[in-house]
Amino acid sequence: MYLTKVNKMDRNSAQKEIHRLRREINRHDRLYYVLARPEISDRDYDALMHRLLELEEQHPGLVAPDSPTQRVAGEPLPGFAQIRHPVPMLSLDNTYNEKDLREFDQRVCKGLDGQSYRYVVELKIDGVAVSLMYRRGLLEYGATRGDGTKGDDITSNLKTIKAIPLSLDSGDGAIQELEVRGEVYLPKKEFARLNDIKQQEGQASFANPRNAAAGSLKQLDPRTVAQRKLSLFVYGIGRPPQNIDQHYQTMEFLKGLGFRVNPNIGLCRGISQVIDYCNQWEQKRDTLDYEIDGMVIKVDSFAQQRQLGATTHSPRWAIAYKFPARQAVTVLRTVEFSLGRTGVVTPVAILDPVLLSGSTVSRASMHNEDELVKKDIHYGDTVFVEKAGEIIPQIIKAVPEKRPPRAKPVKMPKECPSCSEPLARNPEEAAWRCLNVSCPAQVKGRIEYFASRGAMDIDGLGTAMVEILVNSGLIKDYGDLYSLQGEQIMKLERMGMKSAENLLEGIQKSKSSPFWKVVMALGIANVGAQVARLLVQRYCNMEKLQNAGCEDISQIYGLGPAVGSSVENFFANKKNLAVLEKLKKAKVRMEAEETPGAPQTFAGMTVVLTGSLQNYTREQVTELIVSRGGQVTSSVSKKTSLVLVGSEPGSKLDKAKSLGVKLIDEREFLRMVKGL
Ligand SMILES: [Zn+2]
Missing domain, CATH: 3.30.470.30 (DNA ligase/mRNA capping enzyme)
Structure with missing residues (x-):
């Protein structure tokens, strides 16, 4: 892609460049969001946006209300003002x-x-x-x-x-x-x-x-x-x-x-x-x-x-x-309280089976305690169930007129259905949680998540197998998977040699899963696939991630304090570190893969560029650094590893000097790029 070289531009050329960038970004927004026909990668798109932001920063007078940068410029509002429609918006019969x-x-x-x-x-x-x-x-x-x-x-x-x-x-x-x-x-x-x-x-x-x-x-x-x-x-x-x-x-x-x-x-x-x-x-x-x-x-x-x-x-x-509503009427027989890997207890309705848009439904989610109270659900109630999207059906409402006499309201249990420890509810959330990290249901949930497709993708290790392995006492956490022996598995009920072999092979294979999948599979709260990728882009190995800390993580573009604190909390827990140790011992991948060809001379570094270079545009610099394991940010802080100083540097240079951040010039940069 063609991008004009970075220089302190005069207002006229900046204006031209800004217009060109806006047109270009708008065109790509349209290709992506309206026509579903993207032409450039997300990274190239980000580079355009970055460049526009930078120019607008240098020339605040050129910021226009329809600039793509203004899409998320708004501050939180105290409330909404009212607008009168010039032509009434009628509803349809x-x-x-x-x-x-x-x-x-x-x-x-x-x-x-x-x-x-x-x-x-x-x-x-x-x-x-x-x-x-x-x-x-x-x-x-x-x-x-x-x-x-x-x-x-x-x-x-x-x-x-x-x-x-x-x-x-x-x-x-x-x-x-x-x-x-x-x-x-x-x-x-x-x-x-x-x-x-x-x-x-x-x-x-x-x-x-x-x-x-x-x-x-x-x-x-x-x-x-x-x-x-x-x-x-x-x-x-x-x-x-x-x-x-x-x-x-x-x-x-x-x-x-x-x-x-x-x-x-x-x-x-x-x-x-x-x-x-x-x-x-x-x-x-x-x-x-x-x-x-x-x-x-x-x-x-x-x-x-x-x-x-x-x-x-x-x-x-x-x-x-x-269209006819995709609802059905049936009777709620009982309620199961299911517990996931995060310890959140979810009420699940067990229903008389009923046909609902092409499939038989016998379970429905009731979400949480607030929903139970709001919908006033009783055991034996006649209820409306509905499918929304492709997720599991849910109970819309009960029909109180059809309620059996002396029916009891459905209430959340006080104790964990899995380990019987008392449940706790944080006043800010609707969920009741079991806080016992060794709670069997949570243990199973975490192992299942670790092995799931998208995470470590271990063939042959689904719900049923996890259940068997944990109940038999062979494993207590996902780290134990890697010390499983064939004879141990074959001794288990209903396990043949073939399934034991398959399982072991799946476990073996998972050791070469990409690093970001390992990070995701750990089961840290708020860290799904996308977040794991961002983390790995910034921290090239487990040690760096472990020592990153909430503040540093929160500053990664696209993440926030919620991710930061859950990562920090995860690594602060000794039990988690013990499990992690087992993964390390088993030689599960603990660092990012090297990009073939490019020496990883910027691995784990955070680089800031100030001023302009002779041979490279800002986008090219970014590309060179990122492909060599580094990261480019726009402002200098204590965490900055290097400041690359070009001609006509700005205030970033002073800041870098005052913080004692290492400075390099274009020649030194070139040398690093070549891996010398
Ligand atoms: Zn429990």
Whole structure:
């Protein structure tokens, strides 16, 4: 990629460069978030962003409200201001079956006095409706639908969503005012990820992606919203421009401006085609990576829409067709309290088996104590269960009228179901935990997690095998796996030579798992795959990670104090260190793999660059250092290993001198790059 060389630029060239970078970043945002067709790696993208940030820092007067750097610039808000919608956001009437749809069509037909008309049929995204106001091509504000007339001003939160353009691709900026409407949603995968994290942290999980999206948009801190990876599809315009007279055309127009439009739009003549199209999507809904709860049917022509008009609540030219709810009614027989590797106790409902969207359901999550109390669940209750996304079903509500006499409310146990130690609840979280680290259920959970796919990926070591190995006393932690002997395993019940061999082979193979997987497999709270990779990028071996400390870890871009303190706590625990020792003895990988070719001369170092170099751009320098095991940060601190000083260095040099950080010049840098 071409990047201009770093020099203290004069204002004019800086301005040109800033514009070029913004265009480039916006183009890549669009390729990635709108068209799902990325052209560059994340690292190259970060380099562009880094460069733009730097130039804007040098020239604060050139920062513009639609700069990509402004997506997460907002400070937490005390609350939301109200915004009045220029055109009310009406809600749609709902229909639930074919008959309703045919009746809707008859009303349309009558209202249009026999003119011919066509329908546009769109997916009804299960998200949160928002309004985006663009003036002179720039996003001015964004608001929730609210009551349809007034909504909350959530501009800084919406700006974090990269599918929302901050400025329009209208070329000459001729569009004076445009109010675009869309649906903000959380992709299913992201929903599952968020709930995983919530569960790990012992917080109540979100019931469904829509709630998660709505909850995210109501966060007062835009930085939290930015981590939620929300997305958006647009579906209309408040007041369409004069030259556009059809809905379908509107969607093409929006696409041209850089908006994300759902590709599954159907054009239908006649209500039978509409019904077919709706039925097709009801079958195919699970193939999408977001939730839809129905279809939206609109008369295409604006002239005809105007002719049909609206009631006080909803237009007469459009209607929603809702898919049947994926709910079922059954009876709650009993409750199991299951315990994961983190010690959090989760109530799981055991149900009379019932068919729910294609599969038989007999267990459902009830999340935590607060949910039990809120939903007032009793043993023997008749309950509604629902599937949200692809996760396990959950109980939506109980039907108190059908409650058996003298039924007892479901309560959390006071003692651990596995080890009988008393449970504890931190007042800040909803979860009850067992604090006993040797608790058998937690021990098993940790070993299972260690061996799971994505972590050490040990074939043949699933739930059942872990259960057998722990119950027989052969292993007490995952470190013990590596001293297992074939004869020991074969003595166990139902274990043949073949399965013993397989298991041992799987364990043996896991020793060569990449270092980041080892870090992940340790089971440190808040350290999943992504975080483990970031940690390993910074700390090239276990010893460095162990000694890093909360403060240093918190400063890694993308991590925070939560990760920092859980890593620190993990290594502060003597029992964990003893287990780690067993892994070391077994020669499980304890350091990052070397990149073939490049000598790791910057391994574990944190380097800061100040000024400009003769032969390299800032991005090239970063690449050279990172590929040799080092890390580049933007500010000098006590933890900085080296400061690379170019010509016209800035204040970073003074800071480095005052802290006594080692300084190197370009020649010395070159020498290190070559591994001399
Ligand atoms: Zn326990």
